[in-house]
Amino acid sequence: MSIRNFCLAAVCSLIFAASAEGGEGIISLQYPPGDGTIMEYGLLGISLSVPEGSADEIMLKAGKGNEAERIPVEGEFVCFTVSLEPGINNIEITALKEKGAVDRVVLTVFRRSELISRYRVPPQNFKKVYFHAGERTECTRCHALKPGVFDRKPISPATFSAEKFDSGTVIAATSTCYSCHKALAAYPYVHGPASVWSCLSCHDPESEPVYSVRKPDSAVCYGCHVEQKNRWLSMKYHHGPVTSGRCTICHSPHASENPFNLFKPTWQLCVNCHPEKGTGKHVIAESSSSEGHPTRNRKDPVRTGRDLTCASCHNPHASDSPHLWAFRVQDAIQLCRKCHYDK
Numbered sequence: 613m614s615i616r617n618f619c620l621a622a623v624c625s626l627i628f629a630a631s632a633e634g635g636e637g638i639i640s641l642q643y644p645p646g647d648g649t650i651m652e653y654g655l656l657g658i659s660l661s662v663p664e665g666s667a668d669e670i671m672l673k674a675g676k677g678n679e680a681e682r683i684p685v686e687g688e689f690v691c692f693t694v695s696l697e698p699g700i701n702n703i704e705i706t707a708l709k710e711k712g713a714v715d716r717v718v719l720t721v722f723r724r725s726e727l728i729s730r731y732r733v734p735p736q737n738f739k740k741v742y743f744h745a746g747e748r749t750e751c752t753r754c755h756a757l758k759p760g761v762f763d764r765k766p767i768s769p770a771t772f773s774a775e776k777f778d779s780g781t782v783i784a785a786t787s788t789c790y791s792c793h794k795a796l797a798a799y800p801y802v803h804g805p806a807s808v809w810s811c812l813s814c815h816d817p818e819s820e821p822v823y824s825v826r827k828p829d830s831a832v833c834y835g836c837h838v839e840q841k842n843r844w845l846s847m848k849y850h851h852g853p854v855t856s857g858r859c860t861i862c863h864s865p866h867a868s869e870n871p872f873n874l875f876k877p878t879w880q881l882c883v884n885c886h887p888e889k890g891t892g893k894h895v896i897a898e899s900s901s902s903e904g905h906p907t908r909n910r911k912d913p914v915r916t917g918r919d920l921t922c923a924s925c926h927n928p929h930a931s932d933s934p935h936l937w938a939f940r941v942q943d944a945i946q947l948c949r950k951c952h953y954d955k
């Protein structure tokens with residue numbers, strides 16, 4: 613199979629550039645079709661084929677300073693997932709035969725990030741490529757692609773803990789999405805519906821493009837988080853990104869390294885958009901002291917067992933108090949007293 617068979621008009625020239633570098637033409641990228649793909653989150657699934665017996669290992673280099681990873685070639689197809697950094701990623705794929713390189717392909721992929729202003733808008737030449745827009749008969753030889761009932765099993769935050777089952781084998785056997793997207797949930801904090809692979813509770817197979825998600829995010833999130841919706845919308849003040857309904861600026865809908873599936877730990881997340889507040893000087897602006905108030909690396913005196921962060925004093929979503937204070941108080945002095953009883 614030639615890579616040209618999968619050439620989409622818009623990225624043709626880029627594919628030729630990538631394959632020209634390849635030389636021997638042993639690696640046929642099945643997906644993605646070539647350079648210039650835009651991704652939202654940190655993972656990209658890749659599938660390639662090599663002629664039988666032409667290579668015994670694939671060496672993979674992605675990300676800055678990462679160790680090369682070696683994947684044994686066991687048949688004609690090799691499928692794997694790479695992690696993406698925000699911004700431009702160069703993914704170097706080398707086919708090895710008896711430890712010698714026989715072919716190399718370099719793929720350039722852009723990971724967009726709402727949180728980092730220079731990566732908010734993709735550079736020219738980058739396009740969103742939709743995998744599920746095609747028939748993908750080259751994949752259905754081994755993978756099922758038609759979604760089943762399990763992919764839409766109903767999930768409610770109110771009853772989730774009681775119903776939750778975590779049998780990996782059941783999920784692997786019943787989720788259509790698992791075989792290709794399993795890396796998506798392989799993080800310490802996994803969002804309820806993603807943890808049980810109820811992917812279609814957000815991704816609509818009837819939508820155009822297939823599996824696209826309704827916008828703004830709150831239209832999707834509030835569908836299940838009714839309690840939060842009612843509580844927050846009834847409050848007087850709302851946080852900018854919540855007002856515009858962009859929940860996934862801060863929360864991964866799937867999984868992440870951080871509690872509440874946040875893209876960054878809370879303090880880093882807040883300072884990302886409010887860089888001048890990290891010093892804590894704003895808390896005691898009128899005090900003569902040049903040292904600001906601590907905003908991290910201390911224990912939270914009210915929320916026992918948790919660390920002090922911006923969220924100790926501010927609610928990230930909504931509040932009835934000024935400045936989104938996390939307590940029902942009307943002025944700063946009342947706020948101080950919530951933690952400093954002797955004042």
Ligand code: HEC
Nearest residue numbers: 642643657658659689691692693750751753754791792795
């Ligand atoms: C010859 C059989 C075969 C074909 C054809 C095939 N795959 Fe795979 N793929 C596999 C197997 C086997 C796995 C491992 C499944 C598992 O562990 O559950 C896999 C896993 C994957 C993964 C997950 C890799 C990981 O480790 O995270 C992705 C992504 C993937 N395939 C994409 C594709 C795409 C896209 C196509 C079509 C272009 C395709 N595959 C065609 C056999 C195949």
Ligand code: HEC
Nearest residue numbers: 655656657742743744751755756759788789792811815823
């Ligand atoms: C044959 C492997 C395979 C299966 C099975 C599969 N996907 Fe994908 N999917 C991919 C690849 C490859 C991509 C593009 C690269 C990536 O996101 O890793 C993708 C991309 C997507 C996207 C982004 C939009 C797009 O079309 O590129 C969504 C959403 C998605 N998949 C949802 C699902 C859901 C939901 C299921 C189960 C019903 C599923 N996928 C099953 C391989 C697969």
Ligand code: HEC
Nearest residue numbers: 651652653654655789793805806809810811814825860865
């Ligand atoms: C709570 C809702 C929700 C659930 C559940 C969910 N997703 Fe998503 N997913 C999203 C949103 C929102 C996006 C971002 C889409 C956008 O903004 O274009 C997304 C994007 C994706 C993408 C594209 C990633 C990229 O980098 O472009 C893939 C692939 C995907 N989802 C697969 C899955 C799979 C597989 C499951 C099941 C385990 C799943 N999703 C469950 C909401 C969800």
Ligand code: HEC
Nearest residue numbers: 767768769772773804805813829832833836859863865872
């Ligand atoms: C299909 C229903 C469903 C949708 C849609 C949904 N969630 Fe959830 N969410 C859940 C369930 C179930 C839990 C797990 C509750 C538990 O662990 O008891 C959860 C938990 C969470 C948590 C962690 C709460 C905690 O206390 O640890 C966050 C944060 C969250 N969701 C955010 C979102 C965001 C953001 C969206 C929209 C992108 C969204 N959810 C859409 C069902 C949903």
Ligand code: HEC
Nearest residue numbers: 830833834837840853854857858859861862872878923928
């Ligand atoms: C500015 C970043 C940000 C945005 C935007 C955001 N969240 Fe959160 N969210 C957080 C943080 C931080 C926490 C953890 C707060 C804490 O430490 O108590 C959290 C906690 C949560 C929780 C669990 C705790 C609770 O209060 O129930 C849910 C559910 C949740 N968010 C859903 C959403 C939904 C739905 C949206 C969109 C309407 C949204 N979030 C928008 C930052 C954000």
Ligand code: HEC
Nearest residue numbers: 851852853861878881882884885886922923926928935936
């Ligand atoms: C994606 C960017 C973004 C992130 C992340 C973010 N904010 Fe904001 N924040 C805004 C915007 C936009 C506004 C509204 C503009 C304004 O009033 O200055 C705002 C306003 C505020 C306000 C002022 C509200 C008022 O009425 O005085 C507070 C307090 C605040 N944010 C706290 C936080 C905290 C705490 C976090 C972390 C949980 C956080 N922000 C994370 C963008 C962000």
Ligand code: HEC
Nearest residue numbers: 882883886889890894895905906907921922924925935944
């Ligand atoms: C100990 C409590 C406390 C902590 C911790 C705290 N703040 Fe504040 N924050 C305040 C008080 C008090 C005000 C009101 C200051 C004023 O009156 O100008 C405020 C106001 C703000 C405002 C609105 C300022 C304006 O100009 O309207 C933002 C934005 C903000 N904080 C962000 C943050 C961020 C980001 C963090 C974490 C790095 C943080 N805060 C940590 C107490 C706190």
Ligand code: HEC
Nearest residue numbers: 895896905906910911913920924925944947948950951952
């Ligand atoms: C969410 C709880 C919380 C709130 C609200 C709060 N603080 Fe603090 N404050 C702390 C913590 C924790 C420390 C660090 C104590 C330590 O290092 O042992 C601290 C330390 C201080 C210090 C340094 C002296 C000391 O005891 O170490 C001052 C001064 C201070 N706070 C003033 C204020 C003022 C003024 C306000 C109201 C604008 C305020 N705080 C609101 C939690 C809070």
